[in-house]
Amino acid sequence: MEFDFSKIEEEVKKFWDQENVYRVEPDPSLPKYYVLDMFPYPSGAGLHVGHPLGYIASDIYARYKRLKGFNVLHPMGYDSFGLPAEQYAIQTGQHPKITTDKNIETFRAQMDKLGFSFDWSREVRTSDPAFYKWTQWIFIRLFHSWYNCKTDRAEPIESLILEFAQNGNAGVDAVSDQVSTFSAEEWSNFSAKQKSDILLNYRLAYIADSWVNWCPALGTVLANDEVKDGVSERGGYPVERKLMKQWSLRITAYAERLLQGLEKIDWSDSLKESQRNWIGKxxxxxxxxxxxxxxxxxxxxxxxxxxxxxxxxxxxxxxxxxxxSLGSILRDNARENRQAPTEAEEMLWQNIRNRKLEYKFRRQHPVANFIADFVCLQKKLIVELDGNDHKQNKEYDHERTRELERLGYKVIRFWNDEVLKNLSGVLSKIRDELKARPDLLTPDPSPEERGIDPxxxxxxxxxxxxxxxxxxxxxxxxxxxxxxxxxxxxxxxxxxxxxxxxxxxxxxxxxxxxxxxxxxxxxxxxxxxxxxxxxxxxxxxxxxxxxxxxxxxxxxxxxxxxxxxxxxxxxxxxxxxxxxxxxxxxxxxxxxxxxxxxxxxxxxxxxxxxxxxxxxxxxxxxxxxxxxxxxYKLRDAIFGRQRYWGEPIPIYYDEASIPNTVEENELPVVLPEVDKYLPTETGEPPLARAKDWKYKGKFDYEHTTMPGWAGSSWYYIRYGDPHNQNEFASQKAINYWQNVDLYVGGDEHATGHLLYVRFWTKFLFDLGLIPFDEPAKKLVNQGKIQGRTLLINEELVQNPRTQEIVYHAFLSDGIKGKVSQYKLDGSFYTRQTQWPIRPPLISYVDKDREILYEENLKKAIEENGDIAFKKESAQKIEWLIESETNKKYIKLSWAPDKMSKRYGNVVNPDDVVTKYGADCFRLYEMFLGPIEQHKPWDTKGIDGCFRFLKKFWRLFNNEEGKWLVNEEEPTKEELKILHRTIKKVGEDIESMSFNTCVSAMMICVNELSQLDCHKRKTLEPMLLLLSPFAPFISEKLWQQLGHKESIVKAKFPQHDESLLVETSFEYPVAVNGKTRVKMNFDLNLSNDQIEKEVNSAEALQKYFEGKTPKKVIVVKGRMINVVV
RNA sequence: GCCCGGGUGGUGGAACUGGUAGACACGCAGGACUUAAAAUCCUGUCGCCCGCAAACGGCGGUGCGGGUUCAAUUCCCGCCCCGGGCACCA
CATH class of the missing domain: 3.90.740.10 (Valyl/Leucyl/Isoleucyl-tRNA synthetase, editing domain)
Structure with missing residues (x-):
């Protein structure tokens, strides 16, 4: 048979599907092994060659463990709630579910091509109500729990309520925001609302005024880990601090345990270090x-x-x-301002206080992180007075107005003079505004109303x-x-x-x-x-x-x-x-x-x-x-998002505005339909748009949704029992599959997902729902595969005073160093830079040879004008070039860079698979180097892997498609080659050193080819070694060898150490540390005997320079060193 | 600034607890087969020196400078550079 990889892959895929080879069920007679990849977010761009790196590695490991007799759980699913689909929905009006489903389809098709051994019957999606029902259920558990420092774990809130009723809170040692103490009697006299407020200070999921990272462009708050250098991680929009009522999770309760837990898990140092930094003890x-x-x-x-x-x-x-404490600072400040009002402020105040305009106004009242001069909370109307210094603060005031409007406030401004000279006009304007604004029934209580003031x-x-x-x-x-x-x-x-x-x-x-x-x-x-x-x-x-x-x-x-x-x-x-x-x-x-x-x-x-x-x-x-x-630096995790495309928080507010959890038998709270995916006119989150969306027909639901990391904080448990409708997972499944043995994913999740999933795991452990308190025993960070970005070398000669560029040249890569001769004069200075070639210029480059022809650059300038450099300098372009057949060109240099659609350097795995096959793609990605390392994608090397596969194939079938495998007994030499390889590949897979596995197999195939060895007894074990890496071709050849059952169900070969024992060794002999000659000695010889032979060895005499050797060091089976 | 990684040919990378540095692969050069190309196979490929050339030989070489050792890519000290994390975190 001919080596036609696309036909083979097609055929084998069909076979796997028919036989359901990757389906797993708990089997107490077998040891389990759980290999998990980090949940992918199905983005619209699909996979690029960088994504599958980790999936290939984990797949090889999973397949290996299967061959080693483990019952391997290796699932895949989608983290399918998230911002990009929603941003797209906002722009196009298309429901995010439609976009998401479409993207998932693309992802799945791409993954299917790569021969992963996922048990797809276990797929989960976070946006599936059957899944998020249990995310909501866990949230409810968090809400009904508090952290007891005495027992150092989370406990049901009922135990706390009981304690309050019996002894008040003085003896309670909890992680909480509660500052004042109360007696049992006081507790019993508190109103329901007061009790609720106090309990919120203890609950592990709570709503409170918190300083949050508000991202106006995304219209939502972000968790600390979603903010980098003051901008949002997704999209890079500015983020500001803002005081808002927000749902949060009390992760700080777990700070110490999250820190200590790092000691006992096998994760990379850098990742643990990041988490330690983040916790910041x-x-x-x-x-x-x-x-x-x-x-x-x-x-x-x-x-x-x-x-x-x-x-x-x-x-x-x-x-x-x-x-x-910042909250109280604002209040203090407000109080001070109140004591020193301007004349105009005082005048206006006297005329609007005590409901003189029907509605209650407050003065110098904190709103968000500002202090409003006057505010009517019932109407969300703010009146600001500006003095003459206002001009300086124009920008600041503008910002502040915009921000307040976003919160649903209307801001009207008057000059001090206006108030003093035309008070009645000002008052009537305010009256008009009040009339025009809708009534808000439950104004926020002022600080005075909330607190006491002794x-x-x-x-x-x-x-x-x-x-x-x-x-x-x-x-x-x-x-x-x-x-x-x-x-x-x-x-x-x-x-x-x-x-x-x-x-x-x-x-x-x-x-x-x-x-x-x-x-x-x-x-x-x-x-x-x-x-x-x-x-x-x-x-x-x-x-x-x-x-x-x-x-x-x-x-x-x-x-x-x-x-x-x-x-x-x-x-x-x-x-x-x-x-x-x-x-x-x-x-x-x-x-x-x-x-x-x-x-x-x-x-x-x-x-x-x-x-x-x-x-x-x-x-x-x-x-x-x-x-x-x-x-600890660690802060509580903000859990609410002012977004549509996320899990609804299963909370409703009763008549007294007390947050309550939805009855468990009414879960899931299904994400309602809305007309638009935007905030409402009053700045409420999109869910406020949902028509008739009320709990039990009358109570308001919580309108924020959960953040992206909610579902991914526990999904790994669900994979064990993904279709369970009665529990988040059955105890049977949990006890069998336990936690993840090997988790593979990117280190960008170090302080986000990986901290939250550890937090939720510890919480579920505290509640006795799972028997382990860490999600993953071992974690490997796969490096990113970077794109290649071509760089153009540029030199400018510039007049330092006028900044005029008097000379401008593009330099070919090979002659970068030779520019000084082109300097015009000592008073000018030269600047050498490199800049990346991005679209549209990239399309003018000969990408294969990485050169840019002069004519193409000229054309690029003509067609696009100012591409990446100033026109005036473009006109002064001169060239330091290389030329071939009279065609002038610049050889470009390159550097690894992010692989991104924007940069035009994305390599799609589909294209590679079409050209070389999935096996080759898998092999090559592994061959590129250690998985933890970042490395640039370069297709040039892939030929080597392709040749290897062809060579492998030709050990079984010759070029005419003739079957070559025979039943002869292998020679000793052949066995040695085979067993050396079995040993090496087995060990290296265990240590996840896949690149050296591939090398070892290449060496083996080279040697067997050389020996013209086509013996079943050597080739069959080789096939098993190769099968985790190149499953398609292995399965095909396995069938050709006459097996009916899939190679997936076979056993990994065991190497025979006795076959590897050498009887003699060719020692490198060094004199004073310098290797001089090689000498063959029987390994049974004693060191003394070897020493004697070495001392008298003819070939070494000239290195002794007449002196007698002082000492001979013999390292058995390694080398010999003679000290003279 | 602090904390983690890392620095090896033209390129990706290999080297067990210190023991023949550069495996394997790409690229390149030359050759074989072929009308030709593709494919395949063979040879060479760290640098410098000696030399017509080859064998052989000599010297240097794992970011830089020292040290320990019979022996250092590996261990120790001091520096430089690159990547990542944290950052007025008291």
């Missing part, structure tokens, strides 16, 4: 500094009670959300978090974040103006601005002092934007001697810098290392840093001014 200590007035007069706490949280001592496993005189403390408590005697100042809630309270009157200005400045800088110039030192003295808890000395309190409000307590003790940032701050403002380590000078530079002997530190003197840290914590705890404390 730091151990240290909180310290409270008492605030004194200048003259030692204590300042008194004023304002909000219920805010003692900044002073709280950490409960194990707990943490403090910085975002929450103004009991109390001492003020600043609490800091530090990882270096040992440096406490080196603290020469305290710095507060500008947003810190104490800023307004401690600032002394004479510094009020400067502080206000500074805070205003700092607040108006965006995150990105701050990130951009971190080196810039800014700050402001508050006038206040705190008392050093040990020395009693006064320490000034500063405000500086280098302190983050969201980390720790939003305040630091400035230790300029031993913290680089503090040193910069202190040097800039002339604050004292002291060293607390013996013989360490810190005047120029801080000494941040945790080593040395303490000095200038009272009771710490003479101690090592490490001992000093624990000693200090002891003392601090003894004094009751702080405690050892652990901080």
């Amino acid at each position: 730091s151990e240290g200590c909180s310290v409270r500094f008492e605030v004194n007035g200048e003259g030692g007069t204590p300042l008194h706490r004023r304002g909000d009670g219920g805010e003692e949280d900044t002073l709280n001592v950490r409960k194990p496993g707990g943490y403090l959300t910085g975002e929450k 103004s009991s005189p109390e001492k003020l403390f600043i609490e800091v978090f530090t990882t270096r408590p040992d440096t406490i005697f080196g603290a020469t100042f305290i710095t507060l974040a500008p947003e810190h809630e104490l800023v307004g309270k401690i600032t002394t009157p004479e510094y009020k103006k400067q502080v206000d200005e500074y805070v205003h400045y700092a607040k108006n800088r965006s995150e990105r601005d701050r990130m951009a110039d971190v080196k810039k030192v800014t700050g402001q003295f508050s006038g206040a002092y705190v008392e050093h808890p040990f020395s009693g000395k006064p320490i000034p309190v500063w405000i500086g934007e280098y302190v983050l409000a969201t980390y720790g307590t939003g305040a630091v003790m400035g230790v300029p001697g031993h913290d680089e940032r503090d040193h910069r701050f202190a040097s800039h403002f002339g604050l004292p810098i002291v060293s607390i380590l013996k013989d360490v000078d810190v005047t120029e530079k801080s000494f941040d290392d945790k080593q040395g002997i303490l000095a200038n530190s009272d009771f710490l003197n003479g101690l090592e840093v490490k001992d000093a840290i624990s000693k200090t914590i002891d003392e601090i705890e003894k004094k009751g001014i702080g405690a050892g404390k652990v901080n």
Whole structure:
């Protein structure tokens, strides 16, 4: 038979389908093995050659494990909710389900061509109601759970309610946002709404005002991991911080376990490191500094009670959300503004307060992250007054207006003068607007309505978090974040103006601005002092934007001697810098290392840093001014998305606006149909458009949907029992298949999916629903296959003063280095650059030879004009070229780059398969190098694999299609070749070193061809070795050998070590480390005998240069080294 | 800045716990078969030196500079470069 791969692949595929060879069921008599690929999102672009890399690797491994006698679960499905389909829906009006289904079809067709051994009967799709029913079910479980620090696990909320009813919350040790305590009696007297609000502070799924990453362009919030460098990961749109009511998951409860769990799983170092970074644990200590007035007069706490949280001592496993403290900052600020209204503000206020215009107005009220001058919440109407300085803030105000409008507010503005001169006109305009706006029945309660406002005189403390408590005697100042809630309270009157200005400045800088110039030192003295808890000395309190409000307590003790940032701050403002380590000078530079002997530190003197840290914590705890404390960077995961194409959150709101979960027997909450996939006019998410979509016909459903990572956080469990209608998976399936043995996927999911799936797994484990607490024992990150981007080398000679380009040339790759001779004159400078050739220019390039002909470039310029360089320079083009047959051209260089449709460098696997076959494609992708490594796609090397397959085929069939296999006994040499290969391939598959497997098989086939060996007894085992890599051709040849059952069901050969034993070895003999000659010795000879022979060896005498060898080192079976 | 990876021919890459650096493959050069091409096969291919040439031989060589060792791509110290993660995280 002829080697016609497309016919073979077609035939074999049919055979597999008929025989259902990849179907698996639990079988207690066999050991299981679970190989999983990361869930693909079915994008419209289909697969490119980079995608299947991981699938091929996992498929080889799965097939190998099957041959080794394991019952292998190897499923595939689709993460089919997601933004791109929805963006497309918004543009075209087409339902995302239609697009998604179509894309899935393309994906499936592409995957089918590649010969994967997936059990497709187990396919799941996250957007399938039968699947997301259980995603919703798990959400409900999260909602009805809290994290008990005493037992260090999640528990049903009922146990907490019981505790509240019996003992109040004082004895509860939970990860929560609850700050105030209450007794059992108080609990019983709380209204249903109050109880609900309190429980939300404990639930693992909760709704609360949180600072979120709002992406206006996508119209949704994003999780932290979906934001990179201030822009959205998908699409690259700007993201801003915003305070919103949001569903979140309390992943922070699991911070420590997520960190510890990394120790026991076999994942790559870099991935574990990313997760560790993301969790960001730091151990240290909180310290409270008492605030004194200048003259030692204590300042008194004023304002909000219920805010003692900044002073709280950490409960194990707990943490403090910085975002929450920002909320109170806004409120504080609002309160201050209220006390100093302008004349116009006051006048307007007197005329609209107390429902003078029928509706209740509030002044200086926080809305999102702004403070509105006046707002009517019932009508979502904001009235802003602008002074004369308004012009400077025009842009800012514009932004703010847009943002508020997005939230459904209407903003109207008046000038101060208008109010003063034409009050009645202003009032009637406001009245008109009020009339025109729809009524909102449940206005948000104001902070005053929500909280209590006892103004009991109390001492003020600043609490800091530090990882270096040992440096406490080196603290020469305290710095507060500008947003810190104490800023307004401690600032002394004479510094009020400067502080206000500074805070205003700092607040108006965006995150990105701050990130951009971190080196810039800014700050402001508050006038206040705190008392050093040990020395009693006064320490000034500063405000500086280098302190983050969201980390720790939003305040630091400035230790300029031993913290680089503090040193910069202190040097800039002339604050004292002291060293607390013996013989360490810190005047120029801080000494941040945790080593040395303490000095200038009272009771710490003479101690090592490490001992000093624990000693200090002891003392601090003894004094009751702080405690050892652990901080995590990890934040709770925002779970709601203002999007259509996602799982509905199974929550409805009752008459009292209390969130309740939908009855389990009513799941799934099916995604309703909507007329448009856009937010409503009032800024509600798209689900608000759904007609008559009410729970039990009357209650509002939650309108946000779940994020993309919801379904993928547990899908691997579903594969074990994908069609179960009564449970998320049966206990039988879960107990048999357990967790994933080998998980293959990209490292871009390090801090997203892979953290969330671990979180959900631990949660389900806590509830006793699964018997394991990690999703995957071993995880391999496949590298990306990069595209090739062609680069053009360009040189400019430029006049530095006029910037005029006087000379401009494209350089051929080979003569890049020779440009200096073309410099015109010393006063000009040359610049060499390379830029990528992208569409449309790419179409003018001879891609096979990677050259650009002069005529084509000229044509490109003519047809497209300004392609990638300035016209004027294009006219000055000169050439440093190579030429062949009088045709001028530039040889281009290239570099690996992202494979992307936009860059015109995408290679479609279908094309490769058509040309070389799937087997060859699989083999080549593996042959390219280690799977974890990123590597550029280059079709040039694929011929080698193609030749190998043909050669392999020709061991069975000759060119005329004649069958060559015979039944002769293999020779010893042939057996040795075979068994060496079996050993090598077996070992290398185990260690996932697939490239060397392919090499080993190539060597084997080369050798067998050389020996003209066509013996069944050598070829049949070879076929089994090849079958995980090239399943089609292997199956075909297997059939030709006369087997009726698929090769998939066969057994992997076992190598026979005895056949590999060599009797002698050709030793390289080195003299003084340099290999000189080769000598053959029997492996049974003793080292002494070899030494004797070597010493007298004729061939070596000349290297001894007459000296006698001092020593002979013999490494058995390796080499011999003679020392002279 | 900190933390992880990594740096080997023209290219992708190989080298077990320190033991013949460059396996295997691509590309290139030459040759065989052929009217020719494709396909296939054979030979050579790290650099430099000696040499008409080949065999043979010599020297250097795994980012750079040191060190340990009989022996270093591998271990140690110091640096440079590339990729990735985190980033005023106290």
